[in-house]
Amino acid sequence: MREYQAVVRVRHQGKNLAADSDALDVVTGALVDYGATAQMADGWTEWTMTVRVPTLFDVAATAGRAVKAAYAEADWGVILVRVDAWQVAEWEHGKGIGD
Numbered sequence: 001m002r003e004y005q006a007v008v009r010v011r012h013q014g015k016n017l018a019a020d021s022d023a024l025d026v027v028t029g030a031l032v033d034y035g036a037t038a039q040m041a042d043g044w045t046e047w048t049m050t051v052r053v054p055t056l057f058d059v060a061a062t063a064g065r066a067v068k069a070a071y072a073e074a075d076w077g078v079i080l081v082r083v084d085a086w087q088v089a090e091w092e093h094g095k096g097i098g099d
Contacts, residue, residue: 001052006063006085008047010078012071016042023074030070034063044081050088059085 017024018040028036034049051063060083071078 001054003088004051004053004056004059004085005088006047006049006051006059006083008049008063008067008083009044009081010047010067010071011044011081012076012078014043015076016040017045017076023076026074027070027076030073031066034066051085056085056087059083 017027017038028038031047031049034051036047036049038048039046047063047067049063049066051059051066053059053062063085064080064083068078068080
C-alpha cells in the first residue's frame with residue numbers, strides 16, 4: 001500500500017457542518033482513521049485526508065466512499081464534487097523534506 005493525500009470536496013444543500021456539532025462529531029469520528037481535517041462553509045466542506053491504497057487510481061473511490069459514508073452516518077446527504085490526490089513520498093521529495 002502507498003500513502004496518498006486526498007482533498008475531497010462535497011456539497012450539502014446549504015447546511016454548514018460547523019454549525020451542527022452533533023453531525024460534525026459523527027462525520028469526524030467516522031473519518032478519524034484517515035486523519036481528516038476540514039474547511040467548512042455554508043453548503044460545502046473540503047476534507048484533507050490520508051488514504052492508503054495500492055495506486056493513485058484507487059484514491060478517489062476510496063476517499064469518496066469514506067466521506068459519503070461518514071455523512072450518511074450523520075443523516076446528511078452530500079454530493080461528491082471533486083477529489084484531488086497526490087503521493088505523500090513524492091510530494092515530500094519534491095519539497096526536499098523526504099528521505
